[in-house]
Amino acid sequence: MSLLTHLLAVLFGMGSWVSINGLWVELPLLVPQIPEGWFLPSYLSVLIQMANVGPLFVTLMHRFYPGKLSETMVIYVIIALGTVASVLLGFFWKETVVVAGLHRSVALLVLTFFLAAVDCTSSVTFLPFMMQLKPEYLTTYYIGEGVSGLLPALVALVQGVGVVHCINSSSISNLTSNASSFELQARYQPANFSAEVFFFFLSAMMIVCLAAFILLNYHPAVAREIPNRRYKNGVKAKSSSCAEQRMMLDLYRSHTRRSGFGSGSYSVAQVVYIFVVLAWANALTNVVLPSVQSYSCLPYGNNIYHLSATMAAVSNPLACFIAMFLPIRYSARS
Known part of the structure; x- marks a missing residue:
């Protein structure tokens, strides 16, 4: 196996969910400065689910127009879209617009939707591309996908977002009886660097993902890792031998009654x-x-x-790293 290919797979996987994961850990710095406040996490959850129109579109295109949609081109488009949206967030995340008489962070919500569409669509485009390589690199890709949550969390800790100090805001409520009311108020301390810098960091991570994807497509060391050399520069070879076609057809016919994925055959109930x-x-x-x-x-x-x-961000890449050395393939037989 190629160490360079493993490194590129990690960097490529880091761009899959880095934008949305970055938004989650940046919430304590965002919510005091926007009108939505702590309702923002609920809005984010709704926007992420709405962004699944991206994977739905890719799936329907493959179903009804097979071969019309290039996975490579889709990946280029979504990475570019994620980079642009992250840069725009750095400039406009605090801008508000009056909607129905109330100030709303329209720019933040719209750009978040595009970031969510990018990340959701990556789940149905990045994986098929990585499956062209050996299975070991797919596990490495999952490590990178986990790091896409770990790295923004570590940067947010260095940033010091959401650090609060309580101050005494006691006041005298009755001058004649000298009665006073005791109250503590939370004061958010300034972060080590601004949210704008954090969003520019996310856009830089998307650029790194784009560079890794280009190298995975065109670097000669990666091309040698493609099984049976059936793919070249990320595109399936146009010609294949008759023996290979016959073998694939026999394999398909042998699995018409039982669903086969992974390393074994599973019944319909097990797949469900x-x-x-x-x-x-x-x-x-x-x-x-x-x-x-x-x-x-x-x-x-x-x-x-x-x-x-x-x-929570550490647990994902840690589990994927362990799976590289201790793969477990088990399905309870009914």
Whole structure:
């Protein structure tokens, strides 16, 4: 295996969800300065789900117009879109527009939708591209996908977002009886660097992802890692031997009655079970837990919030790294 290909796979995977993961960890710095306040996590969850129109479009194109949509071109487009949207966020995230008599962060929400569309679409375009390489590099890609949450979390910790100090704001309520009211107010301390710089960092990560994708397409060391040399520069070879076509046809016919993916054959019930578990895990990871994390950590303070967000980001690449050396392939037989 090529160390360069592993490195490029990690850098390519880092661009998959770095934008949305960066927004989640930057929330404590954003919410005090926008009219939506702590309702923003719920808005983000809704926008991310709406952005699934991107994967739906790619899937329908492959279903009804096979061969018309180039995966390579789609990846170029979404990476460029994510870079531009991250740069624009750095300039316009605080801008508000009056909608129905209330100030709303329209620019932030619209650009967040485009970032979410980029990240959601990456799940159905980045993986097919990486599957052209050996299976070992797919695991490395997942490590990079996990690092896309870890790296923004670490940068946010260095940034010091959401650090709060409580001050005594006692006041005298009755001058005759000298009665006073005791009250503590939270004061957010300034971060080590601004949210604008953080968004420019996210755009730089997207540029790194683009450079890694270009090298994965055109570097000779990567081309040698493509099994059977059936792909060249990320595009499937136009010609293939009759023996190979006959072998693929026989393989397809042998799996018409049983679904085959991974390294074994599974029944229809097992496939349904696997996808139900995947849907439940993704619902918790991408929707339920992020939207309520700010509220669940509120009684424990911002430090606990940052630590929980960081440790959640650490768990993903750590699990993928362990899977490189301890692969587990098991399916409970009914």
